[in-house]
Amino acid sequence: MADERNPSVDTSNSAAARDHHTTEHGYVTAHDPCVDRTLLLPGMHVDRFVIQQEVGRGGFGIVYKALDPNLGRHVAIKVPRADFLTTPTDRLYREAKIVATLEHEGIVRVYEAGTDSETSFIVSQLCEGPDLHTWMLDRANRLSFVQAAELIAQLADALSYAHRHGVLHRDVKPGNVLLFPLATPTSDDEPLPGHALPFQPRLTDFGLASMQSSDWAITRNSVAIGTPLYMAPECFARGDQTPGEPADIYGLGAVLFELLIGKPPVRGEHFGQLLHSITNEVREYPHQLDARVPIDLSIICNKCLRKDAEDRYASAGDLRDDLRRFLQGQPIDARVPTWRDRFAKWCQQPQRIRIAGASSFWFHLMLVPWLVGQLLLLGNMGAIPRDILVRSLIDAFWVSVVLHLPQVWLGYRLAKGSRWPFWPSAITSVLSLCVFAASAFSQQALFDYMYPSSVSKVATFSLLISAGSIVLGCYVLAIPAYLRSRRHAA
Structure with a gap:
């Protein structure tokens, strides 16, 4: 599915808009003309699917809304960016094959994959709602703290399912969380009960999950894969070792932090400052920045954002369970590190x-x-x-x-x-x-x-x-x- 539905990416045909793109966090990136080689216009066909409009693009592919005339339904079609890998078709097929094995309500379903002429594509569910990033741009859309915990718990459950099936996401961020409208929405006059969400969050874009070790090493050395604001420190480590489950848990913690505070956990005016912040600085507790944040939820969030992968939750399932305990008013497992814990970590430093x-x-x-x-x-x-x-x-x-x-x-x-x-x-x-x-x-x-x-x-x-x-x-x-x-x- 979509890498992200980013309204700040200008898809107009003006020369100025095509020269540079401004990301949602103010960073300017040069527009690569190679991307235009995969541009599809309304009315064009990809296999039997009729392209209607572009709905998003990101570092790995471009996503279009299309009509399936055989079934009379709208779908999302993802085609690879021609500039990303030397073998984008192979990577796209690996992504489709991986996600097709996952059947979970928190993961966007893949219907099929194929090739039309020289264009490979993935067909999946179309989300009529926005992604989480776009939704959060509207300051009126502010979840309560318990709703934020519920959202992350649902995503953690989806990741736990994927991890049990041997699939890592590697690019958890708000732009890769699609918000599907509820099948039976409540009326505006009827408030949602408790911590219920006004939508169904689902993870999308498992493009990095399909990446092999050699692809990961090459890509990391050439471009900033994923979004640095939500990437774990180990994603920037040297060597061929690929990030594991703790990197996905870190991404969930970064999303939770932004839901609680309204901004990502790391800041910087350029990539070098971001990298230094990610790999060297200790993350603040959300309740230290906003006293309204429940302390238990703040501790859970901070545990996800620990620099050392061993200090985070052992699994996405453990994170989900701790969030459930918070939502049910029970004692959580996460703890603020004591001086003994800090001394032990000090002794473990290389x-x-x-x-x-x-x-x-x-x-x-x-x-x-x-x-x-x-x-x-x-x-x-x-x-x-x-x-x-x-x-x-x-x-x-x-x-x-x-x-x-x-x-x-x-x-x-x-x-x-x-x-x-x-x-x-x-x-x-x-x-x-x-x-x-x-x-x-x-x-x-x-x-x-x-x-x-x-x-x-x-x-x-x-x-x-x-x-x-x-x-x-x-x-x-x-x-x-x-x-x-x-x-x-x-």
């Missing part, structure tokens, strides 16, 4: 591993010249006989080779992003700390003659023990981050 490696690198790198410098200074002062000085320098060489320099190398590799040195470096940090502690009190320790008294030796090794403890503490704090990186690698 930079904890790099910090641990860097601390080990610098500590042991500075320890080697400090040790050798002490010996040379004592020898120069005559405090150590020459033969003992030579033997001590040899001992210092072997201590550096066996203990400190390996730690320098392991710490360097860890700080540069390698993960395999983590446990070897952590274990040798423990051994180093044990050596320092034993040397502080043992009379047989290396370099015992360097200290005029046991007190001075204990004081010196106490500094080493303190520094070694800090290094070891960095490794302990980095364990959650290391384990998390291993889970993701698996």
